[in-house]
Amino acid sequence: MADTADVTEDGVRRRDFIYVATGAFGAVGAAAVVWPLVNQMNPSADVRAMATTEVDISGIAAGQAIKAVWQGKPVFLRQLTPAEIATANKVAVSELRDPQTLAERTKPGKEQWLITLGVCTHLGCVPLGAAEGENKGDYGGYFCPCHGSHYDTAARIRKGPAPKNLEVPPLTFKTDTLVEIG
Template sequence: MAETAATATTDQIEHDGEGYRRRDFIDIAAVSAAGIGGAAVLLPLISQMSPSKDVLAESSTEIDVSAIEIGQAIKAVFRKQPLFVRRLTAAEVAEANGVAVDSLRDPESLADRTKEGHGDMLITMGVCTHLGCVPLGAAEGEVRGEFGGYFCPCHGSHYDTAGRIRKGPAPTNLEVPEYEFTSDTVVRVG
């Protein structure tokens, strides 16, 4: 019995009146070491999934729109895809606003697709929403389709001056990316 009492006191460390066994300390140390080891393994795996510097550099682009004449469109590149920037004429704005929104396949008004104060500046991705072809109509002399906007030669989708699908197999309007005017002449896309 005296041996059991001596073993019990040597296996316990007294702390604030409560007894802790040495085995508890070893358990806590082992779990802590396993947690630190797990974090050391996961950290490089997670950090390798971060985008590279060249991808981050293409995550946004700035376009100077001061040189775009009324009625003119330009093509730019955003995230390795074509981007159409078009300054609409007063007639094109009136035509787009004259269309009953509820008659459209993908109902959006011109005001929904442009920024307030810049209703004549339409910025869309230059990728047809049917199968990803590049529509015509941004460059001078290209076919603009039946509605004066864009025409996809691959399968015959016709878009109006607001980039809304009006005829053909495309299910939705041309995508409007996130953008903001940083000044009256510069647009940052992305």
């Protein structure tokens, strides 16, 4: 015979309420335990702060370059001269070890701005050529003093052991004089 003492008028038993309350309490407890474990996998505040960086390029004259830092790596920002652009565009892409045109390495409408990571693709040294008076190598771009890689004005590998061109980071032009890297 069924126990009718704990059944209410609408047919719900007190035991059903206890089961639902226990399940809800257990779910909240499980979430309270799991949340810190999942949250600790998020990047730390210092990493999030370095996710992007903005650089003012208004002070860079044609033919000059500056260095910035993004995610702990050097970044070269160079305003190419019309002669450097012409020289880069004359190179037969089929002759290159890592074939890319200058247009593929720059943003449309901003072809004079070449922005690359300043890390040699051979063993991670910082190439010369961004600062005034530094050796720009045989092709007028960058020269890695560690093992002798030479990059052209479009930062494409032309000579030496480096397997790839200097990497172009993700970037957007916020204004004509402000670039966001990352």
